[in-house]
Amino acid sequence: MSTALPPVTPPFDAPSAPAGRDGSVDWDAVRADFPLLLREVHGKPLIYFDNANTGQKPAPVIEAVDGFYRRQNANVSRAVHQLGTEATDAYEGTRGKLARFLNVRSDELVLCSGTTFALNLVAYSWALPRLKAGDTILVSRMEHHANIVPWQLIAERTGATVRVAEILEDGTLDLDALRRAMTSDVKLLALTHVSNVLGTVNPVREICREARKRGIVTVIDGSQAVPHRRVDIAAIGCDFYAFTGHKMCGPTGTGALWARREHLQAMPPFLGGGEMIKEVSFEKTVYNDPPHRFEAGTPNIAGFVGLGAAVDYLDRLGLDHVERREAELLAHLTEALQQIDGLRIFGTAPDKAAVVSFLIEGAHAHDLATLLDLEGVAIRSGQHCAHPLLQFYGVAATCRASPAFYNTHAEIDAFVAALRRVRTLLG
Known part of the structure; x- marks a missing residue:
């Protein structure tokens, strides 16, 4: 006699759902979730x-992680047994939830440990093979180190130059200076969506449109945006968008990189190992299709199950x-x-x-x-x-x-x- 297992992510009636006809929210009930x-x-x-450092976790996220370890713990994409199937479904389910949440295709989302990993993936897999001496990487003054240091490392290895887009005293980008800085030698623009220090919300849609006219590839750090405002990556029109799960009510060690499909298909793997391959021999290795090409090894499966629950929570709120x-x-x-x-x-x-x-x-x-x-x-x-x-x-x-x-x-x-x-x- 078999007993049906409960789902990985426990169903819950979010008390944070709008309560009144005026669309009001019972914020005391929301707070009780944490x-x-x-x-x-x-x-x-x-x-x-x-x-801005890390967000707290609601009970449904904590329960989802606990429930995975109690009922479904197995590796993903490696086994045909029931637990392996359930783990894979839950992991890939989070990819689908994030895609809908951000208005992108799921096969354009690389699941990873967070923004820092995502930006380094772009640096080493996209920028390193392409940039050369005489090229410029444009980075704003307000960037987090995660959106500065990888570009410096790439510049050291390629001979490219890092140029700073300055800000005004009130903490806004100097947009006129930024446009002037978008010269023909600029190949990449790295910019935060929302500053982690100033709270400045950059007009990334307009900036990406100007950059695209000039053939400049855009990399947006969305760590401080995705948890706090509706983000439509397709509408922004960037080339890469990175974000972190632990700031959006999800577990630490989770996040994702969104990239245009044509970039992912042209990028070599950043790490080698299991899952990122189709076939391995000592003569030749055939790499997996994106996004799995960039997801070597066993991922933080429970963390991503929890991130899926966090997306559900924010979506319902x-x-x-x-x-x-x-x-x-x-x-x-x-x-x-x-x-x-x-x-x-x-x-x-x-x-x-x-x-x-x-x-x-x-x-x-x-x-x-x-x-x-x-x-x-x-x-x-x-x-x-x-x-x-x-x-x-x-x-x-x-x-x-x-x-x-x-x-x-x-x-x-x-x-x-x-x-x-x-x-x-x-x-």
Whole structure:
């Protein structure tokens, strides 16, 4: 007698679904989906404002990962037995969910460990075989190191040059200068969709259109965009788009690279091993078709099952609701911080995302963050993997508060009150 197994991703009735006729959301019910937010730190209720670093995980994601290990754990694409089939279906199911979520074809999505891996894949598999001395890689001042260092490594090996597209004081891209910088020697433009330090939302659709007119290949870092706003990659019109799962309510060690099909077909493998091949002999190896050509070895299967659950969660919640909620929280946070004497906010672009980097005159960023931690407040301090950007502003480090949709207005008030107390302690 056989017993039917429950599905890999447990069904759930998301309390985050719009509740009223006006499309309102019960944000208290949404917050209750995130178990970690219930804990205390140093005897104080946790206020987690480090979402630009990593996002928290709702119960359905945690249950999906746990459920996979309890009921379906097996390797993918290697076995004909029932568990192997279920694992493969779940893994490939996440690829399909991501494709629908981002409006792309599933066979153009390479599943990988995150944005850093994805950008290095483009660097070594697309750029390294093509760039040469005299070519230029154009990179904006506001990039995360993951969208700077790979291009420097490629430039060292090919003789190409890395050129910087500068920003304005408010944290917006200097678009006129950017257009002038798109000269005939530029072969690749690497740009963040949303800055992890400034919250600036770059007009990537318009920029990619200008780059395409000039034959420039575009690589977009979507790490800070995909979790917080609706992203339609097809409408953006880029050549490559990278993002990370752990910032969008999914497990760590997950993410993906989207690439135009013609690029994937022309790119050699980045890593060699199992799954990325069709046939191997000592005389010749025939590589698999994209995207599996770039997915050597056993992937983070449970992680991607969890990422699929995260996509389901965000999809049911609605990215439009997420964006509006975070805009409200950002407005409240910004207004409250501006009332603190001696506080400077870095990045004041219009329509920015919910990221606020700041300093208080006379206080070191690490001291502020350490004392805030004792108040139960988790924020980021340091250079945020964006050294060139902080050099532009002439500071060694900043604090960064980044609320997410599951945070509350009451937490903002508590954070600002704690910040005032901490400031008093620092004199």
